[in-house]
Amino acid sequence: MKVSxxxxxxxxxxxxxxxxxxxxxxxxxxxxxxxYGDNGISRLRESYKAFVITxxxxxxxxxxxxxxxxxxxLDNVTSSEAEIIxxxxxxxxxxxxxxxxxxxxSLNHYAKLNLTVTSSVIYDMIYNGGDRFHPLGxxxxxxxxxTTYTPYYVVTDKNTDVVVYSSNFSYVDLNGNGxxxxxxxxxxxxxxxxxxxxGGRLILVSSPQVFTNKLFEANKDFIDCLVSDRGLIIxxxxxxxxxxxxxxxxxxxxxxxxxxxxxxxSLLCVVAYCVFKER
Amino acid sequence: xxxxxxxxxxxxxxxxxxxxxxSASEPELVDCxxxxxxxxxxLRAVEEGEPSAYQMIQSxxxxxxxxxxxxxxxxxxxLLLRYYNLSARTVDEALTxxxxxxxxxxxxxxxxxxxxxxxxxxxxxxxxxxxxxLSNSLRTSISLSVKKISDELIPSLTQIIxxxxxxxxxxxxxxxxxxVYTPGEPVEFEVTLGDPTLTLSGASLYTWPDLRFIEYANIxxxxxxxxxxxxxxxxxxxxxxxTRSEGVFVLIITARNASSSENYVNYKILxxxxxxxxVWVECPASIYRGDSIELNLYSDNYYNxxxxxxxxxxxxxxxxxxxxxxxxxxxxxxxxxxxxxxxxSVHPTQDSPGLTITxxxxxxxxIPKVRIVFPEIFFTGDGFLxxxxxxxxxxxxxxxxxxxxxxxxxGEYTLSDVLVARxxxxxxxxxxxxxxxxxxxxxxxxxxxxxxxxxxxxxxxxTLLTGLASIFLIxxxxxxxxxxxxxxxxxxVSGKTSVKRVVREVSSYLKSPYPISxxxxxxxxxxxxxxxxxxxxxxxxxxxxxxxxxLSGFLRNTLWKLLIITxxxxxxxKKQDYxxxxxxxxxxxxxxxx
Numbered sequence: 001m002k003v004s005x006x007x008x009x010x011x012x013x014x015x016x017x018x019x020x021x022x023x024x025x026x027x028x029x030x031x032x033x034x035x036y037g038d039n040g041i042s043r044l045r046e047s048y049k050a051f052v053i054t055x056x057x058x059x060x061x062x063x064x065x066x067x068x069x070x071x072x073x074l075d076n077v078t079s080s081e082a083e084i085i086x087x088x089x090x091x092x093x094x095x096x097x098x099x100x101x102x103x104x105x106s107l108n109h110y111a112k113l114n115l116t117v118t119s120s121v122i123y124d125m126i127y128n129g130g131d132r133f134h135p136l137g138x139x140x141x142x143x144x145x146x147t148t149y150t151p152y153y154v155v156t157d158k159n160t161d162v163v164v165y166s167s168n169f170s171y172v173d174l175n176g177n178g179x180x181x182x183x184x185x186x187x188x189x190x191x192x193x194x195x196x197x198x199g200g201r202l203i204l205v206s207s208p209q210v211f212t213n214k215l216f217e218a219n220k221d222f223i224d225c226l227v228s229d230r231g232l233i234i235x236x237x238x239x240x241x242x243x244x245x246x247x248x249x250x251x252x253x254x255x256x257x258x259x260x261x262x263x264x265x266s267l268l269c270v271v272a273y274c275v276f277k278e279r
Numbered sequence: 280x281x282x283x284x285x286x287x288x289x290x291x292x293x294x295x296x297x298x299x300x301x302s303a304s305e306p307e308l309v310d311c312x313x314x315x316x317x318x319x320x321x322l323r324a325v326e327e328g329e330p331s332a333y334q335m336i337q338s339x340x341x342x343x344x345x346x347x348x349x350x351x352x353x354x355x356x357x358l359l360l361r362y363y364n365l366s367a368r369t370v371d372e373a374l375t376x377x378x379x380x381x382x383x384x385x386x387x388x389x390x391x392x393x394x395x396x397x398x399x400x401x402x403x404x405x406x407x408x409x410x411x412x413l414s415n416s417l418r419t420s421i422s423l424s425v426k427k428i429s430d431e432l433i434p435s436l437t438q439i440i441x442x443x444x445x446x447x448x449x450x451x452x453x454x455x456x457x458x459v460y461t462p463g464e465p466v467e468f469e470v471t472l473g474d475p476t477l478t479l480s481g482a483s484l485y486t487w488p489d490l491r492f493i494e495y496a497n498i499x500x501x502x503x504x505x506x507x508x509x510x511x512x513x514x515x516x517x518x519x520x521x522t523r524s525e526g527v528f529v530l531i532i533t534a535r536n537a538s539s540s541e542n543y544v545n546y547k548i549l550x551x552x553x554x555x556x557x558v559w560v561e562c563p564a565s566i567y568r569g570d571s572i573e574l575n576l577y578s579d580n581y582y583n584x585x586x587x588x589x590x591x592x593x594x595x596x597x598x599x600x601x602x603x604x605x606x607x608x609x610x611x612x613x614x615x616x617x618x619x620x621x622x623x624s625v626h627p628t629q630d631s632p633g634l635t636i637t638x639x640x641x642x643x644x645x646i647p648k649v650r651i652v653f654p655e656i657f658f659t660g661d662g663f664l665x666x667x668x669x670x671x672x673x674x675x676x677x678x679x680x681x682x683x684x685x686x687x688x689x690g691e692y693t694l695s696d697v698l699v700a701r702x703x704x705x706x707x708x709x710x711x712x713x714x715x716x717x718x719x720x721x722x723x724x725x726x727x728x729x730x731x732x733x734x735x736x737x738x739x740x741x742t743l744l745t746g747l748a749s750i751f752l753i754x755x756x757x758x759x760x761x762x763x764x765x766x767x768x769x770x771x772v773s774g775k776t777s778v779k780r781v782v783r784e785v786s787s788y789l790k791s792p793y794p795i796s797x798x799x800x801x802x803x804x805x806x807x808x809x810x811x812x813x814x815x816x817x818x819x820x821x822x823x824x825x826x827x828x829x830l831s832g833f834l835r836n837t838l839w840k841l842l843i844i845t846x847x848x849x850x851x852x853k854k855q856d857y858x859x860x861x862x863x864x865x866x867x868x869x870x871x872x873x
Contacts, residue, residue: 116565116641118618125313126342132310155618155641157564169339171313174617178306179409180313182416185618185639186320 012272016265027248031072031208033234034248038214041072041234044223047216050232052249054240056084064093064200068227071095071235072208073103081237082110090198096226098208101152107204113195115204116155120172122189123150123180127167129218137164137191142225147218148207151191163203164192164222308345311407314352315417318401321356322424325363326432328488328527333367336360348407351400358393361385362428366488369436369443370527370548379444383437390433397425432488439529439546450474451534451545459550460512462630466549468496472504472534477543480535482508486517487527487548493517496530508532512551515632526551526632554631556582558598560623565641568614569724572607572640576623583626588612588640589619598625610724616644644726648672649694649718657736662706664736666716668698675720683715694718708742711735799848799860803841806864810834821846837867 027035033045033052044050050070051062069088077085085107089095097107105117124135129147137146141163153172156162171186173179180186195202203226210219239245317339324332340356343349365382368374374382401421408414442451452471460466470479482496496510513528530547557579562572574586578598586593586607593607607621618639627633652667670678678694682702689702704712711733718728803821807814815824821842830838841863848855 116643118641120618123310123313125310125344126317126339128342131308131345132313155564155639158561167338169317172618177409179310180316181410182316182413185620186316 013269016269027245029239029242029245030074031212032239032245032249033236034245034252036213039209039212041211041213041216043213043216044070044211044232045234047220048223048227048232050234052234052236054237054246054249056081056235056237062231062233064088064091066230067233068094068096068230069233069235070211071097071099072211073097073099073238074208075100075238076102076106077110078106079110082107085202086111086197089195089200089202092199094201094203094226094230096203096205098205098210100208104152104154104204104206111202113202113204114157115160115193117206118153118155118172118174120153120174120176121150122148122153122166122170122172122191124167124170126169129215134215135166135170135191137166139164139192139222139225141194142222144221144225145218146191146210146222147215148191148205149209149215151205151207154190154193154204154206156190156193160190161194161196162190162192163194164190164205166191307407309348309407310409311348311404312409312413312417314344314348315401315404315408315414315421318355318397318404319417319420319424321359322421322428325359326424326427326489328366333360333363336363348400348403351396351403355397355400358389358396362389362393362433365389366432366436369440370487374440374444376444379440382440386433386437386440390429390437393433394425394429397421427489431490435490436488438544442545450477450543451532453530453532453545453547455530455547455549459552462512462514462551462553464512464551466510466512468508468530468547470498470506470508470532472506474536475504476536476538477504477534478537479506480533480542482510482530482532484510484513484549485529485531487529490529491517493528512549514627514629515553516627526553556580556625556628556631556634558582558584558623558625558634558636560621560636560638562621562638562640564639565643566609567643568616568645568726569610570645572609572621574605574607574621574623576603576605577601578603580628580631582628582631585624585626587622587624589614614642616642616726618642645724646726646728647675647678647718647720649678649728651716651730653714653732653734655732655734657734659704659736659738660740662738663701663703664714664734666700666702666714668692668694668700668716668718670694670696670698674722675725677721679719681717681719683717684712704736706738706741707736708745709735709737797845797848799855799857800845802857802860802864803845806838806841806867809868810838833870834867837863837870841867 026037027040028037029035030039032040033042033050034040036042045052056071069085071085085095085097097104101117101119107113108115108117122135123132125132127136128134129136133150134147135151137148137151138144139146146164151166166189168188169186170189171180171184172189174184175181191206193204195204209215211223216223236249239249321332321336321339324335336356336359340353340360342352344352365385368382401418405411405414405418450473452473454469454471456467468482470482472479479498479500482498484493484496485491486493493513494510496508499507499509501507510530513526515526517526517528528549528551530549532545532547534543534545535541536543559577561575561577566572572588576584576596576598578600580598580600582598583595584598585595586605588607588609589612591612594605596603596605619642621638621640623636623638625634625636648671650669650671652669653664657664666682668680672678676695680692680694680698680700681688682690682692682700684702684704689704690700692698692700702714713731713733716730718730720727804814812828815821819827825839825842841860844855844860844863847853848860
């Protein structure tokens with residue numbers, strides 16, 4: 001029994017030390033507010049002093065009329081999340097929804113937005129933010145440009161309010177080979193769409209990278225225009241599936257310092273050791 | 280042997296590197312096919328004098344293209360822009376002689392540079408284009424456009440500038456009654472030849488700047504080197520760009536010196552104002568494959584038009600002022616899922632040019648309307664999952680259904696109205712699996728409906744049985760674990776006795792009747808068993824039992840030492856050295872054996 005206890009305690013200490021090491025390493029999770037790298041959205045949070053939520057349902061405590069919600073998803077939204085999003089919009093909130101093809105398509109499906117979301121990507125060799133993978137859009141609503149990254153092609157009808165258009169030289173890679181073919185359409189395509197319900201707006205941006213630290217400076221005017229004088233709430237509910245990232249988010253939210261965390265973990269190790277020794 | 284080894288090495292290397300060689304590579308930064316397509320469009324716009332050409336070539340030319348292609352791209356579009364500017368100035372501005380000279384030298388430079396620079400640029404792009412067939416056809420089209428600009432348009436522009444600004448107007452003087460006309464309006468002009476040896480040989484009207492012949496003018500001689508010409512302004516079919524209300528044409532007048540056989544030419548620019556047709560087309564952004572498309576066409580006048588969908592001519596229609604509704608039945612088309620282009624071409628009339636409106640329509644897959652109902656977590660006792668399928672499709676009376684769990688087919692069914700499919704997935708107590716349900720339609724325009732969801736399957740019966748079996752196994756092997764720990768402590772560390780022997784001996788002697796929290800006590804009991812001494816009763820201490828055993832000599836002394844260690848290990852907070860206890864136990868059992 002002595003040996004078993006020793007093994008168990010060693011394992012416990014190992015796991016805790018591992019967690020501390022992983023926790024202290026900088027975040028590389030895309031679209032995380034605690035990621036200070038190119039693909040994080042820490043600058044957005046800091047610049048707008050945004051409030052971060054890890055559960056969409058908690059958003060009901062905040063008045064939607066004074067709020068812009070930013071929801072970035074790489075995976076599908078559930079029907080209940082789509083319901084919450086629609087409710088926030090109907091109550092006067094502005095919801096900026098961005099994400100991968102699956103995310104936008106699932107919201108389109110559950111919220112019955114009547115859009116056709118394709119998985120085809122838009123490229124632009126002429127008007128871009130550095131290379132053709134970053135097509136530049138123009139927003140007549142905000143009178144500014146928007147740098148995107150491999151945005152998806154969303155087919156709209158005449159009633160859809162398109163807030164950002166690509167240039168006349170952009171094209172849709174319908175067959176997904178990464179290059180333009182003669183049958184592929186060349187022209188201006190929607191990069192951002194606004195849908196009005198009740199007193200609010202649902203703004204779909206078909207390129208989630210728009211809000212990342214890398215493109216933040218280039219797109220600040222557009223984000224300023226959308227946020228205006230409202231408060232910004234960033235949804236990070238997906239982060240709960242990543243324990244370490246969630247821990248990072250919680251510690252930054254409650255301002256837990258590294259020494260305090262290391263002390264806490266050490267204390268837990270000592271307590272665990274004593275418990276096993278007694279047994 | 281050396282060759283065999285080398286061959287083997289190469290085969291292994293090839294096998295290792297194959298996934299990397301065949302893996303799909305990331306798209307390049309520069310899409311050369313796109314640049315070729317843009318160049319082709321720009322050249323055609325320049326060639327046909329489209330008003331949007333200036334904006335187009337300026338925007339494309341100012342783009343920063345990475346790599347070697349960048350400089351050639353910039354140079355090519357710079358030359359095109361220069362040509363376009365020269366062409367526009369010739370039509371729109373009155374030039375001084377100095378300006379005309381400068382323009383002629385620029386045209387001469389363009390004539391020599393343009394084909395070479397664009398050819399180099401096209402060669403470079405063709406080398407990096409992903410589709411050789413596409414790049415070849417674009418090369419041909421581009422070279423034809425460049426040839427036309429270089430061999431026809433630049434020389435004619437040169438001649439016009441020369442005759443308009445530099446050549447003496449005394450030789451061929453042309454006077455038009457006005458500068459701007461309406462479509463079909465008669466145009467009268469006077470020609471005066473400045474030299475009595477000249478005779479007027481012809482006057483013809485051409486499109487500008489692509490110089491397509493339209494008509495000959497009727498010429499009447501008035502004598503004394505004076506002529507009167509007559510023609511009608513062309514109808515709008517000669518205007519290619521509907522966004523432009525002004526058509527530009529050039530009247531070319533030639534005179535010939537009969538004695539020297541020399542030809543003299545003069546040019547006059549003639550402008551005609553057309554009516555731009557106002558037609559809007561509304562159509563759905565997406566349809567299901569085989570559905571009809573309802574077109575709403577709003578028009579400002581009466582026009583004839585053709586409708587094409589996916590490059591197939593659908594039909595002709597007559598537009599009336601206001602709304603015209605038209606239905607496109609796509610069920611007979613073999614449309615593929617994706618974007619197809621709907622093209623409405625409004626035909627030109629006498630006073631309005633043609634117009635083409637293109638709308639992308641997304642073709643969505645048409646799948647059978649079937650509801651599939653099952654929970655995310657299944658509880659099953661017999662290993663079967665129950666799936667409910669309801670046919671809501673009025674067009675499909677019988678559908679074929681296949682159910683896969685993971686990759687393996689678990690059942691084939693026929694769905695009429697309602698189907699309760701029972702699918703066997705096995706007896707595992709709990710597992711995750713992907714349920715893939717394929718519903719095959721009977722109609723040719725429909726795609727199979729694929730439904731995929733991950734489910735968690737729990738079998739309470741096998742879970743209970745597995746739990747019981749696990750407990751039984753734990754009980755069964757618990758003594759083996761103790762044997763293993765004794766072996767680790769007593770033998771691997773000290774390395775005195777063989778593994779087999781200790782495990783065999785200890786496992787055979789460790790049959791403790793009581794749960795004991797000390798391994799040394801267990802060893803003590805095991806030693807007593809081996810010596811054949813009855814174990815202590817529940818009511819007596821180890822010492823009482825020892826004194827009752829009646830031992831003597833070496834056996835008594837050594838066992839006493841083991842008893843003392845056992846007591847300390849049982850009752851003291853400081854645990855005793857287990858190796859020492861094993862040594863004493865071995866001494867006792869070894870002595871007894873002797």
